[in-house]
């Protein structure tokens with residue numbers, strides 16, 4: 001699948017009228033099989049942009065186009081498209097439900113796809129073992145709650161969750177921020193494998209060197225977010 005952002009304008013509602021727009025007519029595209037790396041100074045808006053791309057935050061103007069289907073402000077987003085997208089947010093602590101063990105967190109997308117109203121890790125033992133291996137997570141950690149693991153372990157669990165449905169669009173915000181260089185390189189390799197299977201992959205990171213090892217295209221947010229003339 002392809003992912004495109006076209007003419008995106010946005011400001012945070014609570015940011016006040018004088019603070020200027022965060023994005024003004026910003027466009028970028030990610031082709032199937034492509035990894036686009038997004039660099040940005042802190043506060044430039046990369047997390048906000050990724051949430052817009054992931055259809056979690058509606059833009060003020062412009063559209064997100066996924067495999068030719070256009071989503072503007074207020075467009076309904078169907079379950080089918082959500083299931084084809086994997087999203088890793090910057091803060092795993094904020095994203096993870098603290099009441100669920102890691103195994104339940106990771107298998108939740110599989111359970112929901114199969115019609116269950118709550119995660120059932122016991123039904124997905126084989127998938128969980130494979131996902132844990134992909135992200136180099138000790139299987140013993142699948143029984144722990146988020147507060148019982150490190151930030152890096154939790155971030156890898158959230159990545160496993162994002163990969164569970166083998167998404168065609170993968171959006172990752174600082175997926176390796178908490179990791180050592182060796183694990184960072186393995187995780188980047190995993191994202192490259194996903195792209196090699198045809199997924200469009202958008203990764204934002206302050207670690208430009210690690211990103212450059214896998215990205216086909218590197219973009220700097222401050223350069224692509226030039227305000228529209230007039």
Ligand SMILES: Nc1ncnc2c1ncn2[C@@H]1O[C@H](COP(=O)(O)OP(=O)(O)OP(=O)(O)O)[C@@H](O)[C@H]1O
Nearest residue numbers: 012013014015040041042043044045046047048049
């Ligand atoms: N809910 C909000 N209300 C008002 N302003 C916000 C809100 N959330 C973020 N901002 C502001 O929007 C700007 C972009 O925030 P964002 O989190 O997207 O930046 P970032 O590039 O991801 O930063 P970092 O690299 O430090 O994580 C920042 O100036 C931030 O203060």
